[in-house]
Amino acid sequence: MTTRSLVDRAGTLIGLVVVAVIFGIAVGSQFYAPGNLELMARQAAIVCVAAIGMTVVIAAGGIDLSVGSMIALTTVAIALALKAGFGPASAAAIGIGVSALCGLINGVLVTQLKVVPFIVTLGTMLVVRGAAKGLADERRIEAPFTWLNDLLRTQHGAALLPAGIWGVLGAAVAIAALLRYTRFGRHVFAIGSNERMARLCGVAITRTKIAVYTLSGLLTGAAGLLQFSKLSVGDPTVGVGAELDVIAAVIIGGGSLTGGRGSVAGTIMGAAIMTIIQIGCSQKGLANWVQQIVTGAIIVAAVALDRVRSAKGR
Amino acid sequence: MFAMRGIRKAFGATQALDGVDLSVAPGEICGLVGQNGAGKSTLMAVLSGALLPDAGTMTIDGARYAPRSPIEARRAGVAMIYQELSLAPDLTVMENLLLGAEPTRRGLLDWRAMRATASAALAQLGHDAIRPDATVGDLSVAQQQIVEIARALAIGCRVLVLDEPTSSLGRADTERLFALLRRLKAQGHAIVYISHFIEEVTAITDRYVVLRDGRNVGGGPTAEATAGDIVALMVGGAAADLFERGPRQRGEPMLEVADFEPGGAAFTLHRGEVLGIAGLLGSGRTRFLRALFGLEPVKSGRVRIGAYSGTGGPREHWRAGMGLLSEDRKNEGLAPGLGIADNLTLTRLEPFGPGAIVVPARQRRAASDWIARMGIRCSGPDQAAGELSGGNQQKVALARLLHHDVDVLVLDEPTRGIDVSSKAQIYRLIERLASGGDRPAKAVLIVSSYLPELLGLCDRIAVMQRGRLQPPQDAAGLTEHELMLDATGAGRA
Numbered sequence: 001m002t003t004r005s006l007v008d009r010a011g012t013l014i015g016l017v018v019v020a021v022i023f024g025i026a027v028g029s030q031f032y033a034p035g036n037l038e039l040m041a042r043q044a045a046i047v048c049v050a051a052i053g054m055t056v057v058i059a060a061g062g063i064d065l066s067v068g069s070m071i072a073l074t075t076v077a078i079a080l081a082l083k084a085g086f087g088p089a090s091a092a093a094i095g096i097g098v099s100a101l102c103g104l105i106n107g108v109l110v111t112q113l114k115v116v117p118f119i120v121t122l123g124t125m126l127v128v129r130g131a132a133k134g135l136a137d138e139r140r141i142e143a144p145f146t147w148l149n150d151l152l153r154t155q156h157g158a159a160l161l162p163a164g165i166w167g168v169l170g171a172a173v174a175i176a177a178l179l180r181y182t183r184f185g186r187h188v189f190a191i192g193s194n195e196r197m198a199r200l201c202g203v204a205i206t207r208t209k210i211a212v213y214t215l216s217g218l219l220t221g222a223a224g225l226l227q228f229s230k231l232s233v234g235d236p237t238v239g240v241g242a243e244l245d246v247i248a249a250v251i252i253g254g255g256s257l258t259g260g261r262g263s264v265a266g267t268i269m270g271a272a273i274m275t276i277i278q279i280g281c282s283q284k285g286l287a288n289w290v291q292q293i294v295t296g297a298i299i300v301a302a303v304a305l306d307r308v309r310s311a312k313g314r
Numbered sequence: 315m316f317a318m319r320g321i322r323k324a325f326g327a328t329q330a331l332d333g334v335d336l337s338v339a340p341g342e343i344c345g346l347v348g349q350n351g352a353g354k355s356t357l358m359a360v361l362s363g364a365l366l367p368d369a370g371t372m373t374i375d376g377a378r379y380a381p382r383s384p385i386e387a388r389r390a391g392v393a394m395i396y397q398e399l400s401l402a403p404d405l406t407v408m409e410n411l412l413l414g415a416e417p418t419r420r421g422l423l424d425w426r427a428m429r430a431t432a433s434a435a436l437a438q439l440g441h442d443a444i445r446p447d448a449t450v451g452d453l454s455v456a457q458q459q460i461v462e463i464a465r466a467l468a469i470g471c472r473v474l475v476l477d478e479p480t481s482s483l484g485r486a487d488t489e490r491l492f493a494l495l496r497r498l499k500a501q502g503h504a505i506v507y508i509s510h511f512i513e514e515v516t517a518i519t520d521r522y523v524v525l526r527d528g529r530n531v532g533g534g535p536t537a538e539a540t541a542g543d544i545v546a547l548m549v550g551g552a553a554a555d556l557f558e559r560g561p562r563q564r565g566e567p568m569l570e571v572a573d574f575e576p577g578g579a580a581f582t583l584h585r586g587e588v589l590g591i592a593g594l595l596g597s598g599r600t601r602f603l604r605a606l607f608g609l610e611p612v613k614s615g616r617v618r619i620g621a622y623s624g625t626g627g628p629r630e631h632w633r634a635g636m637g638l639l640s641e642d643r644k645n646e647g648l649a650p651g652l653g654i655a656d657n658l659t660l661t662r663l664e665p666f667g668p669g670a671i672v673v674p675a676r677q678r679r680a681a682s683d684w685i686a687r688m689g690i691r692c693s694g695p696d697q698a699a700g701e702l703s704g705g706n707q708q709k710v711a712l713a714r715l716l717h718h719d720v721d722v723l724v725l726d727e728p729t730r731g732i733d734v735s736s737k738a739q740i741y742r743l744i745e746r747l748a749s750g751g752d753r754p755a756k757a758v759l760i761v762s763s764y765l766p767e768l769l770g771l772c773d774r775i776a777v778m779q780r781g782r783l784q785p786p787q788d789a790a791g792l793t794e795h796e797l798m799l800d801a802t803g804a805g806r807a
Contacts, residue, residue, distance in 0.1 A: 180674065181667075181671055181672055181673065181674070182670050182671055182672055183663045183664075183670050183671075183672055184670060185672070186656060186660065186663055186672055187660075189652060189656065190649060190652065190656065190660050193649035193650075193651045193652045194645070194646070194648070194649035194650070194651075194652075196645060196646040197640075197646055197647065197648060197649050197657075197660075198649075198660070199609065199628060200607075200609065200628055200638060200640055200646055200647075201628065201632070201660045201661045201714070202627070202628040202629030202630075202631070202632040202633075202661055203629075203660070204629065260649065260651045260652065261651065
């Protein structure tokens with residue numbers, strides 16, 4: 001880790017510690033009981049895995065507003081596949097594949113139409129949501145109970161954490177390594193930081209961007225799988241507005257909407273901050289509106305911090 | 315009408331203006347000429363309130379004039395018409411003309427009065443063909459310029475400064491602009507006309523003023539001067555001894571260009587050779603280079619780089635052993651937010667790991683190596699490129715070409731906007747690349763608008779004039795004077 005990214009990340013880490021201490025005192029020591037920590041990990045897992053993908057998109061100077069709809073489509077696809085008699089593993093693969101395909105389409109549209117990603121994915125957000133509703137006939141789809149429903153459940157006597165959480169951690173490590181230790185990762189930051197320079201330097205911009213959006217779709221599919229696991233039904237109306245939580249996690253974690261910055265570790269801390277506020281507020285018995293105000297204020301504070309940092313960099 | 319006396323302005327250690335005088339009478343067109351960096355833009359920035367002078371006085375109609383902002387200058391009656399027009403492209407002509415001075419009736423916009431005022435203003439300039447409700451973005455550049463001038467007149471400006479007004483105009487539009495300027499002159503306006511094209515200055519101005527190195531070096535009635543006299547004043551007699559030539563050995567051809575459009579270029583560049591392209595800003599040099607490197611469409615022609623021939627994108631050109639240094643360091647040359655190491659090694663990350671892997675420690679080590687060899691002043695390879703000084707940024711951008719170890723270096727304005735010691739270092743570097751020494755010599759193509767630099771560095775020089783690249787000539791016998799005459803289209807007498 002470079003000194004620079006350490007400094008960049010310190011703000012998020014301090015924020016995380018402050019939030020954790022405040023709620024630790026407010027709620028009491030039971031806030032950090034193993035069971036409660038696991039609850040928070042489960043709560044954070046869905047946003048977290050999608051936000052890891054979003055980190056790559058935002059680092060490359062893009063944005064993906066369609067992830068909430070993609071989560072819904074994935075739950076529907078998995079439920080339909082299970083109902084049609086596919087095994088749990090194949091059903092999960094189909095769900096994730098559908099989402100990756102959506103990401104691929106986003107990437108192709110962004111690079112070929114040369115329309116800004118905000119607009120393209122605003123459109124596909126509606127298209128994908130519509131497709132999910134159409135496929136599900138606007139209803140929840142009941143599916144047979146399989147081990148997919150246990151992904152976020154603690155198995156007695158088994159490996160410390162639920163399998164889904166291990167999966168999120170694995171994805172985090174893999175994507176962090178991809179960004180940091182591969183040519184692809186350096187190209188992502190180069191495109192996000194200055195696309196004209198990347199072009200001058202012969203970076204394959206179209207190919208890299210398509211790969212970025214596809215990767216984001218893939219990870220969003222994983223988020224959809226966890227969402228299905230939690231719901232145990234296919235729900236075409238789930239995840240409305242989830243894209244904003246996902247983007248917020250990346251921004252709080254030091255990602256910049258102008259591109260060129262963002263880290264998986266920061267994003268995970270960002271998701272953790274949001275989860276602590278959510279769970280802390282509800283366990284303290286604070287109303288939902290308090291939680292929303294606090295989360296909103298933290299997002300603005302994080303971006304204001306981002307402005308100060310980038311002003312220094314110029 | 316207006317007078318500037320003893321204007322001085324320094325930027326850090328550089329004295330950009332060193333006691334410059336300029337005055338223009340009502341009904342007079344004054345040509346302001348000088349090479350790039352002579353101080354024209356700084357002087358006009360002072361006149362238009364964009365910069366505060368360190369010393370000197372200005373008067374308009376005998377009254378003291380000391381604008382602290384462009385708005386104050388406009389209120390005092392001084393308007394700049396820049397190369398990049400400052401109109402709102404999505405608004406209509408009349409909205410632009412009356413922006414900030416819209417007529418109202420009972421608090422609402424009076425569209426009828428707006429249209430009438432706009433039509434009258436355009437008719438007065440002899441351009442009633444421009445409709446007041448046309449969208450400005452749909453107009454030609456020439457028409458937009460007319461709207462810009464009309465706007466300046468509509469708010470009562472009597473001193474007009476035109477900065478390179480014809481750089482993007484064709485012949486016919488230029489003639490129409492000249493007709494308009496003569497009309498404004500007859501109405502008693504004072505006009506400052508800045509242009510690189512000497513034949514335009516001799517055609518339209520009454521008087522000319524020449525700046526060099528921030529000083530007045532001459533001027534007088536245009537009728538009594540030839541283009542050659544003016545150019546002689548512009549270039550002066552200076553020849554720097556920054557350039558020490560080593561022995562150069564012309565090797566095999568590395569870059570062959572034939573029937574190339576845009577630019578109409580045909581030349582061959584060899585190992586151990588530096589070929590220069592001279593030309594004024596806006597003459598099409600950069601467009602030609604970008605097309606040559608695959609950044610802009612190639613209309614026709616053949617290019618061969620070493621063993622590679624064809625017209626691919628930048629990626630193919632880097633692979634073939636050709637690298638481009640962009641003239642636009644901030645927006646294209648570097649990513650200011652990324653570290654030096656990433657900026658420097660982006661085109662060739664392959665040595666830093668097996669397969670697609672990049673080991674950051676190896677990348678940093680390579681960057682540190684270049685930082686030491688190029689004398690880049692920084693806190694380390696992770697420092698963001700945007701935090702460096704201009705000269706050090708340019709060394710990072712140049713080091714990218716060396717890290718890639720290209721055989722053909724294409725350098726667009728390699729020393730623009732950097733300090734003297736970095737300049738000298740870059741000259742020595744280019745010299746070392748061309749003469750080779752312990753390594754195979756490189757082939758270098760340089761575009762520059764600073765003529766002493768080209769004459770000092772190049773073996774041959776080709777002139778780009780209004781989009782056409784002339785055949786290269788031997789640099790040995792050439793003078794700045796001759797090059798300037800070729801570039802400005804004045805023709806050698």
